[in-house]
Amino acid sequence: MSLSLYDVSIPVYQRMLGNLASFLDKAEAHAKAGGPGLETLAEAKLIDDMASFTRQIQLASDAAKGGAARFAQQEAPSMPDTETTFAELRERIAKTQAFLASIKREDVDGGEGRTIELKLPNRTMTFTGTEFLTGFSLPNFLFHVTTAYAILRAQGVPLGKMDFLAGGQALAA
Amino acid sequence: MSLSLYDVSIPVYQRMLGNLASFLDKAEAHAKAGGPGLETLAEAKLIDDMASFTRQIQLASDAAKGGAARFAQQEAPSMPDTETTFAELRERIAKTQAFLASIKREDVDGGEGRTIELKLPNRTMTFTGTEFLTGFSLPNFLFHVTTAYAILRAQGVPLGKMDFLAGGQALAA
DSSP, rough: BOOTTOOOOHHHHHHHHHHHHHHHHHHHHHHTTTTOHHHHHHHOOOOOSSOOOOHHHHHHHHHHHHHHHHHHTTOOOOOOOOOOOOHHHHHHHHHHHHHHHOHHHHHHTTTTGGGGEEEEEEEEEEEHHHHHIIIHHHHHHHHHHHHHHHHHHHTTOOOOOOHHHHHHHHOOO | BOOOOOTTHHHHHHHHHHHHHHHHHHHHHHHHTTTTOOHHHHHHHHHSSOOHHHHHHHHHHHHHHHHHHHHHTTTOOOOOOOOOOOOOHHHHHHHHHHHHHHHHHHHHGGGGGGGEEEOOSSOEEEEEHHHHHHIIIOOOOOOOHHHHHHHHHHTOOOOHHHHHTHHHHHOOO
């Protein structure tokens, strides 16, 4: 048995985006039960100069599809960040999941030493596949999923750590 | 070239704990410049029923040393969660880093199919090494580092995403 680059990347994006979608379910149930309304939650932030709940989901989507595209040497589908409602956020997650489901294991595996370039506004970062995964993509992706969770928690939505880790729980026997 | 279980686990804990220590530096500088005092920050939470900044650091430490110990089939050093000051939080991170530095690559690599059991109060979760890494250890560890960051940000400490990803940035050419 050997470690597969696919196994430590694509399924992590998939599982955690699934959990992110389940946060939306709990937020909706909480809104119906008298908690903050969905418009309030969509725009909620931890502090004024941090990104909103909606933006955290867009950034988690970008991290997942951008990471998967780089590992598979493909173009990520463009998604123009126009979401404002929970229905549109669900659709954004679903479109991201559809792209992830299209990624072939054989296009990712073996890419641990492949050069990955990340063009930022003021410079280009160059990584190996392993470095990009561990030093950029997973921390950045999980940052946005965690911050989305934290924003809902700070608004009183009843989420627990096992909602965050749910896919991992299902994985385990 | 093949993917190494060591490379996708131990250095992630090490780099992100280093970044966590740098959040403490920025929080101290901000306190000196008139921001919230260190006692306030140590006890700060996003909402009453979430863990404090101090507790997030203890939990990040537990996730890192517990994960490393399971991958290397060792006992993690016990750390009794008595920290209350920034100096003690720094020491906690340093002790965790010392344990991580003692983990040998050859004790981790090849463990992707090894069974890892996680005993919880009410049940035992069973994973392969890969499943434990991707479905539990990394998401859980990065959850606590991100939440520590979020608590400081919500208190006005001037941190940015590149503080969170700093080690990844240094990795890249």
